[in-house]
Amino acid sequence: MDAPALPPADLYINRELSQLEFNKRVLAQALDENVPLLERLRFLCITCTNLDEFFEIRVAALKQRIELGAPAQGPEKLSAQQIFDAIRHSMLGIVRQQYELLNNVLFPELTKAGVQFLQSEEWNAEQAEWLQEYFLEQVVPVLTPLTFDPSRPFPRVLNKSLNFIVRLRGKDAFGRRRHQAMVQAPRSLPRIIRLPEHLSTPGRHNYVFLSSIIRVHVATLFPGLSVGGCYQFRVTRNSNLYVDDEEIGDLAHALEGQLAASRHGAAVRLEVSHECPPDLQEFLLENFGLAEHDTYLVDGPVNLNRLATVCEIEDSWELLYPPFAQGLPEELLTKENIFDLLAKKNVLLHHPYQSFAPTIDFIKTASSDSDVLAIKITLYRTGAESPIVDHLVHAARSGKEVTVIIELMARFDEAANIALANRLQEAGAHVVYGLVGYKTHAKMTLVVRRESDKLVRYVHLGTGNYHHATTRVYTDYGYMSSSRRLGEDVHQLFMQLTSLTESSDMSRMMAAPFNLYSSLLEKIEREAQNARDGKKARIIAKINSLNEQGMIDALYEASQAGVKIDLIVRGICSLRPGVPGLSENIHVRSIVGRFLEHSRVYYFLNDDDEEFYCASADWMERNLLRRNESCFEIRQKAMKDQIRADLELFLSDNCQAWVLHGDGSYERLSPAVDEERISAQDVFLEQLALPN
Numbered sequence: 001m002d003a004p005a006l007p008p009a010d011l012y013i014n015r016e017l018s019q020l021e022f023n024k025r026v027l028a029q030a031l032d033e034n035v036p037l038l039e040r041l042r043f044l045c046i047t048c049t050n051l052d053e054f055f056e057i058r059v060a061a062l063k064q065r066i067e068l069g070a071p072a073q074g075p076e077k078l079s080a081q082q083i084f085d086a087i088r089h090s091m092l093g094i095v096r097q098q099y100e101l102l103n104n105v106l107f108p109e110l111t112k113a114g115v116q117f118l119q120s121e122e123w124n125a126e127q128a129e130w131l132q133e134y135f136l137e138q139v140v141p142v143l144t145p146l147t148f149d150p151s152r153p154f155p156r157v158l159n160k161s162l163n164f165i166v167r168l169r170g171k172d173a174f175g176r177r178r179h180q181a182m183v184q185a186p187r188s189l190p191r192i193i194r195l196p197e198h199l200s201t202p203g204r205h206n207y208v209f210l211s212s213i214i215r216v217h218v219a220t221l222f223p224g225l226s227v228g229g230c231y232q233f234r235v236t237r238n239s240n241l242y243v244d245d246e247e248i249g250d251l252a253h254a255l256e257g258q259l260a261a262s263r264h265g266a267a268v269r270l271e272v273s274h275e276c277p278p279d280l281q282e283f284l285l286e287n288f289g290l291a292e293h294d295t296y297l298v299d300g301p302v303n304l305n306r307l308a309t310v311c312e313i314e315d316s317w318e319l320l321y322p323p324f325a326q327g328l329p330e331e332l333l334t335k336e337n338i339f340d341l342l343a344k345k346n347v348l349l350h351h352p353y354q355s356f357a358p359t360i361d362f363i364k365t366a367s368s369d370s371d372v373l374a375i376k377i378t379l380y381r382t383g384a385e386s387p388i389v390d391h392l393v394h395a396a397r398s399g400k401e402v403t404v405i406i407e408l409m410a411r412f413d414e415a416a417n418i419a420l421a422n423r424l425q426e427a428g429a430h431v432v433y434g435l436v437g438y439k440t441h442a443k444m445t446l447v448v449r450r451e452s453d454k455l456v457r458y459v460h461l462g463t464g465n466y467h468h469a470t471t472r473v474y475t476d477y478g479y480m481s482s483s484r485r486l487g488e489d490v491h492q493l494f495m496q497l498t499s500l501t502e503s504s505d506m507s508r509m510m511a512a513p514f515n516l517y518s519s520l521l522e523k524i525e526r527e528a529q530n531a532r533d534g535k536k537a538r539i540i541a542k543i544n545s546l547n548e549q550g551m552i553d554a555l556y557e558a559s560q561a562g563v564k565i566d567l568i569v570r571g572i573c574s575l576r577p578g579v580p581g582l583s584e585n586i587h588v589r590s591i592v593g594r595f596l597e598h599s600r601v602y603y604f605l606n607d608d609d610e611e612f613y614c615a616s617a618d619w620m621e622r623n624l625l626r627r628n629e630s631c632f633e634i635r636q637k638a639m640k641d642q643i644r645a646d647l648e649l650f651l652s653d654n655c656q657a658w659v660l661h662g663d664g665s666y667e668r669l670s671p672a673v674d675e676e677r678i679s680a681q682d683v684f685l686e687q688l689a690l691p692n
Helices: 015-031 037-068 080-112 125-142 210-221 251-262 278-288 304-310 338-344 357-368 387-397 414-427 484-499 516-532 549-561 621-625 637-652 680-688
Strands: 115-117 144-147 163-169 180-184 192-194 205-209 226-237 267-273 295-298 347-351 372-379 401-406 430-433 444-451 454-462 474-481 509-512 538-543 564-569 586-591 600-604 611-615 627-634 657-660 666-668
Touching (some): 015 037, 015 666, 037 080, 037 226, 037 304, 080 115, 080 295, 125 205, 125 210, 163 210, 180 210, 192 210, 192 304, 205 210, 210 226, 226 278, 267 278, 338 357, 338 454, 338 474, 347 357, 347 637, 357 387, 357 454, 357 474, 372 387, 387 401, 387 414, 401 484, 414 430, 484 509, 484 627, 509 516, 509 621, 516 538, 516 621, 538 637, 549 586, 600 637, 611 637, 621 627, 627 637, 637 680
Parallel strands (some): 115 205, 267 295, 401 430, 538 564, 564 586
Antiparallel strands (some): 144 180, 163 180, 163 226, 226 267, 347 474, 444 454, 538 600, 657 666
């Protein structure tokens, strides 16, 4: 069947608009009364962080395209201006909903629960006195109030920093009339201050925003002048890093310069108090080179993410998700050496329900084992304090050959990764940077061990980063094996990353940017041909994002051939499901819940000769064509049965699942009155985790 002749915008959903839809689903978690109260606040904070990054990267790029008059990009062929206008329309609704939720629901409910954010008019005399003293002793010494004149122009405001625009009246000490000033809140100051116990009702937690303290006492910063108003604001800047791979000589050095510059990139958004008068808004817009459509008026703190600091109150566990202890597969419950165990059996871990500790133990044991000769690992994000890095440093200092491929261009982790690279190099490890233009996003560890008269390779492969903290909140698979063929494949991939020569003849793995994309297209076409031939055909993919046009078109063709396709896509999805004659056999759902769905799994029925793959790659253009990614096959029957059951459970979820419609909108599922309630994440907690 030929696909219907539809314009591109009707065939594909725009990436940026789909990304906004994901943030609406996250915001819906904050709106959900079934979610514990402080977790609702945390979800609200996450939407703020997500949208910050969205403006820093995606909107910043759009504005550049608009300024350059660049032609329409993307498969949907929408102009940058069309996309920007749609984002603006959607964002106004999101911002309004965020602050209505905060002010009308979360703050009142938190107050009832004993967690109160005191506004200045609510301070009693003792609290006001303590806060004034706090301002004078802790805040004033690090504040820098600034007035403007031709010799002292508007200052360079840091990206996402808290600032205040102040209206002044009168003349300064030099007899010059002043109209505006600015106060920058130092990054060293906490944005939320908890009042001491003697100033709070017993059993309650009272907090005050730094912005409230500064606003109330700002007049003390301008003696001799009259303050006519003080309004908080922050500016979001372009944080894209631009590195020319042809001109660069030292990637780390070039990145350090780019990171410093990115804090003062071109402004892309102004958030300002809704009480700020129009003339002061115009003053700010003019100085930041922005227009009215770049302004978002907020009724509350300009950076909602700062509220996350109160989401771990020690004696308010009833306001949080119930704690749990991570489980372990049965084979790991013994005290057996990890290498002895892997010599007999492969291990599959499902995080966060099962612990990441075996992965850390795998590397720790390798770092101390006298028979281990070499350790190779890829690091994309690890966190500031990483036990894995500690073990790699120990291994290098112990004389083992340690090779670490570090991706310096991991967005927003660049500075941490530069420091990490320096530490490993000082310990004697071989540090290789990811190739500029082809980020190293693969998740792999290879351990080479001498056993008798031969060398044995042990591997760990994963769908997520080697970050011990995120493994408690991200869902991922980790796989450990001593398979000879798999070890050979992983060895080839490391050779590819260090010598830049293409791997060939891999039997257990696929890799981007070489054969992963073409192999996936071949497998999708095989399912389509099986359907045409009357054979059994089905595709299930669990990924974070889907926007690569070739993959979408192949799925459309498979749908038209009769293949049943189920896609579990957490975030961006540019495919339109359920369109008659195009994609009526494709169903797309997104799971948004307590944990961030992060695992990537590909399943092909292949006329009952099932194939299962786990990977580091989403089905995005960047992952399939411009990154170094790893994809490994699962062949053991018990593990295949487990992953199949996991996928079917996600497809049965009727509590945390959102169904994508062909018009780009999402509908949240909810169980009928007589229907069993199924939450995939809750089931995994019951099956795999331990009661705390």
